[in-house]
Amino acid sequence: MTQLKDTIFIDGKAIGFTEGQTIMDAALSAQVYIPHLCHYPGLTPSGNCRLCVVEADGRMVAACTTAAREGQQVSNNTAELSAARKAITQMLFVEGNHICPSCEKSGNCKLQAMGYYLGMLEEHYPQFNPHRALDASHPDIFLDRGRCILCGLCVRSSHDVDKKNVFAIAGRGADARLIVNTVSGKLGDSNLDVGDLAANICPVGAIMFKEHGYVTPIGERIYDRQKISDVALNEHVLEQKGDKAR
Amino acid sequence: MTERKIRIATTSLAGCFGCHMSFLDIDEQLVQLSERIEFNRSPLTDIKRCGPSDIGLIEGGVCNVDNVRVLREFRENCKILIAVGACAITGGVPAMRNYFDLRECLEEVYLHGAGVTNPQIPDDVELPLLLDKVYPIQAVVPVDYFLPGCPPPADAFLAILLPLLNGEASPQMTDRRLYYD
Numbered sequence: 558m559t560q561l562k563d564t565i566f567i568d569g570k571a572i573g574f575t576e577g578q579t580i581m582d583a584a585l586s587a588q589v590y591i592p593h594l595c596h597y598p599g600l601t602p603s604g605n606c607r608l609c610v611v612e613a614d615g616r617m618v619a620a621c622t623t624a625a626r627e628g629q630q631v632s633n634n635t636a637e638l639s640a641a642r643k644a645i646t647q648m649l650f651v652e653g654n655h656i657c658p659s660c661e662k663s664g665n666c667k668l669q670a671m672g673y674y675l676g677m678l679e680e681h682y683p684q685f686n687p688h689r690a691l692d693a694s695h696p697d698i699f700l701d702r703g704r705c706i707l708c709g710l711c712v713r714s715s716h717d718v719d720k721k722n723v724f725a726i727a728g729r730g731a732d733a734r735l736i737v738n739t740v741s742g743k744l745g746d747s748n749l750d751v752g753d754l755a756a757n758i759c760p761v762g763a764i765m766f767k768e769h770g771y772v773t774p775i776g777e778r779i780y781d782r783q784k785i786s787d788v789a790l791n792e793h794v795l796e797q798k799g800d801k802a803r
Numbered sequence: 804m805t806e807r808k809i810r811i812a813t814t815s816l817a818g819c820f821g822c823h824m825s826f827l828d829i830d831e832q833l834v835q836l837s838e839r840i841e842f843n844r845s846p847l848t849d850i851k852r853c854g855p856s857d858i859g860l861i862e863g864g865v866c867n868v869d870n871v872r873v874l875r876e877f878r879e880n881c882k883i884l885i886a887v888g889a890c891a892i893t894g895g896v897p898a899m900r901n902y903f904d905l906r907e908c909l910e911e912v913y914l915h916g917a918g919v920t921n922p923q924i925p926d927d928v929e930l931p932l933l934l935d936k937v938y939p940i941q942a943v944v945p946v947d948y949f950l951p952g953c954p955p956p957a958d959a960f961l962a963i964l965l966p967l968l969n970g971e972a973s974p975q976m977t978d979r980r981l982y983y984d
Contacts, residue, residue, distance in 0.1 A: 657983035658889050658953035659896050664984065673981045678949035679892045679941060686901035686936065703902065775984055 565629040580620040580631055581609055590786040591633050592642050592674065594667055594760055595708035596621040599794025601717060603709050608642050643675040651682045654703035661770050662762030664778025668706060670785035694745030697767055698756055705735045705763035715755035718794060723747045723755055754794065809968050812843040812856040812881060816870040817897045817937055818863025822888040825954035829961055839968055853880045858967060862887045864894040865938045869931035878944040883967060886946045889953040889983060898937040905935055948973055952982045
């Protein structure tokens, strides 16, 4: 086979890339979906959710943080990887308090949509049932840490795009938790605004707007209508910024 | 010789009967289905103990010792057990008490809650003892199939039941039909 210049192969399909692109960048540019939750095009990748695990030249790597290399052979859509991704999704579910029927994010939630995409029928692992503090001190936005999956999208958005540095992840491992960078630790004492990217980018129901409950009925929401594998191909920070219609 | 009817038993543990209502939403197809199935223990028959059955449909999670007893009775008597709906599969809304200590919950509801008169925690011997947490049913017994949704849509019941009635393994629910809400 003739080797094309600046080409990787995802599941055998030739995909062009430019210098500096990751496997994820190249895949999304070519409209090839690699499952991901903590990645959002336009933000610096952090590689923490591990949903985008692929096999690149025989090694398991995160597609969002691994540079595309000439001639790289990448396996993405395999039974083994799908099983691993489903297990990761199940672990994310049991670690937090994800009760879809009682959650306003239901239908717009990427964790839920990932479960649909991967055919997750049940959570498999014992539930942690954590009791995490809810922060309703901000006039327009509330923080339900029970639903946080520690993807860090709000942290990166606030730091890199909004230039406010409102959020951070404190602690490590099982003690990792989302904190607010104010003296009181309260969201109400921060300068987070409903127009900020950080207020809009949460993939789950952890950062939510007040007084917007059920504006769009259940059954008519994003992932009630479309698969995450289609929606994710057209996402970019530039289109997300300032979107208050959640 | 007429074919033996497939025997189905159903129950709602820590559930709201919404899944049963959704099952009834298959409407006129119930008539066709009734030619092939009969109900054993179910709120639809008022039979009190589950007898030998082909399929058991369990709605609701496990919140007390009576739920455990009924669930084990179903598992012992049903060849195929199906977890129906979000509460059976994850504990669901009743499991929102899991973030708190059981005593905290009881005291909030029966002693300190708004509008409580004659505050006392019910302790009648006929009341089933509450478990420390609300559990998914697969944490207590092995489960053969899962039918997610709150409730699962009516057509999802048919999608999982019809192949079983024909003696085939039921297909896994596709992502198109999956709903957790």
